[in-house]
Amino acid sequence: MRLSRRSFIRSSALLWLGFFGFKMRREVPVIRPPGATSDxxxxxxxxxxxxxxxxxxxxxxxxxxxxxxxxxxxxxxxxxxxxxxxxxxxxxxxxxxxxxxxxxxxxxxxxxxxxxxxxxxxxxxxxxxKMGISVLNRDICLAWQYDSCGECYYNCPLRDDAMLDYPPNEVITGAVGIRPYVNEKHCVGCGMCNYVCPVNEKIAKATVEPGRKLTYFEERYAAMVRNVIGKAGREVKLPAVRVVKRV
Ligand code: SF4
Ligand code: SF4
Ligand code: SF4
CATH class of the missing domain: 3.30.70 (Alpha-Beta Plaits)
Known part of the structure; x- marks a missing residue:
């Protein structure tokens, strides 16, 4: 069966959407506001x-x-x-x-x-x-994979204490730009990094929605986001940096 160009684009997009819908599970942990006691x-x-x-x-x-x-x-x-x-x-x-x-x-x-x-x-x-702790997945982080981004580092309200621009005690061959690193000791789990990270479901889907005009921010990261998510495998958790509860 031959597909018209339009149908082809549409079915490819739907395939991507199905792919993302299957792979990306949004988890919303119970993050309390700051200062929540154990009781x-x-x-x-x-x-x-x-x-x-x-x-x-x-x-x-x-x-x-x-x-x-x-x-x-x-x-x-x-x-x-x-x-x-x-x-x-x-x-x-x-x-x-x-x-x-x-x-x-x-x-x-x-x-x-x-x-x-x-x-x-x-x-x-x-x-x-603290509200929680942020965890960063280097495999889908655009700074770690493509020397790009750094939104989490620049937007962390406790930047250079909670979020560092390079991991202490590690030497990374070929590193040019920053390599964000969450410092467990100081991260309070505010979620700002989680909020600004472009490796998220919304951007991934926006890149394949027919007729959808991307914003400047989406356009800037879209191709890289698709690539890292495509390579990451079935159970990828998004965004690349996420707040979870401290245990
Ligand atoms: S911004 Fe954060 S710390 Fe301030 S009132 Fe809202 S939840 Fe509480
Ligand atoms: S959760 Fe907040 S304090 Fe922790 S690294 Fe992210 S932005 Fe910084
Ligand atoms: S915002 Fe996300 S993709 Fe960008 S550097 Fe941080 S973790 Fe990596």
């Missing part, structure tokens, strides 16, 4: 005050299908990460919006602890009060 579920009275206080609308609430988690707060970094109550100035500096992280300050029961909004405090936060 969070027992302490949270589902008042919603943390969400009202968040200036970035980063906090969402589980619906009734979430069982015991119903009406409790969570953060989905792919939708809106936690901005750590910082504001980026036109000079590219991150400045605190408040003396304390606003969600913890608003929490009436201490389910979210009150955390001072300064870099030193955030860098020395006990692990149990």
């Amino acid at each position: 969070f579920l027992a302490r949270c009275i589902r008042c919603g005050k943390c969400g009202e206080a968040c200036p970035y609308d980063s906090i969402k609430f589980f619906d009734i299908s979430a069982g015991a988690n119903v009406a409790t707060p969570y953060i989905d970094p792919l939708e809106t990460p936690c901005y750590l109550c910082l504001k980026r100035t036109s000079e590219g500096k991150d400045e605190p919006l408040s003396d304390y992280l606003l969600c913890g300050e608003a929490c009436p029961t201490g389910a979210l602890k009150k955390i001072k909004n300064d870099r030193d405090t955030l860098l020395s936060l006990p692990d149990e009060l």
Whole structure:
């Protein structure tokens, strides 16, 4: 059977979409806002005050299908990460919006602890009060594979402490650009890297949607994203850098 050029493009695109749909599973771990205590579920009275206080609308609430988690707060970094109550100035500096992280300050029961909004405090936060930890897959990272990108490094609010531009204690032959590296000790799991990483399902699909005009950002990374995902195998988890719960 002969296909017209249009049908061919359409069926190729659908094949890609099916391929991605099968391969890419979106996992949304239960990431709590910063300062959640180990007895969070027992302490949270589902008042919603943390969400009202968040200036970035980063906090969402589980619906009734979430069982015991119903009406409790969570953060989905792919939708809106936690901005750590910082504001980026036109000079590219991150400045605190408040003396304390606003969600913890608003929490009436201490389910979210009150955390001072300064870099030193955030860098020395006990692990149990962090939102999670970011994990980076070098096999699908555009910086590691193609000497490109670096969005995660440049956008990390704790850049050069939580996210480094090169792994310590490693020598990488032929490295020209940066090689992002998550420093477990300081990463608080805000999800900013997760949010900005272009190796994501949305861009992968956008590249094969018939008639879809790519944005400048999508266009810049589209070919590389398709290549790394195509090479990665069946069970690839996206994006290339993702926040997971600390264990
Ligand atoms: S720390 Fe600030 S930006 Fe992050 S979830 Fe809490 S209120 Fe929102
Ligand atoms: S989650 Fe990513 S952006 Fe946030 S502190 Fe960790 S490395 Fe930085
Ligand atoms: S944003 Fe994603 S692709 Fe880009 S350097 Fe970071 S992990 Fe790699």
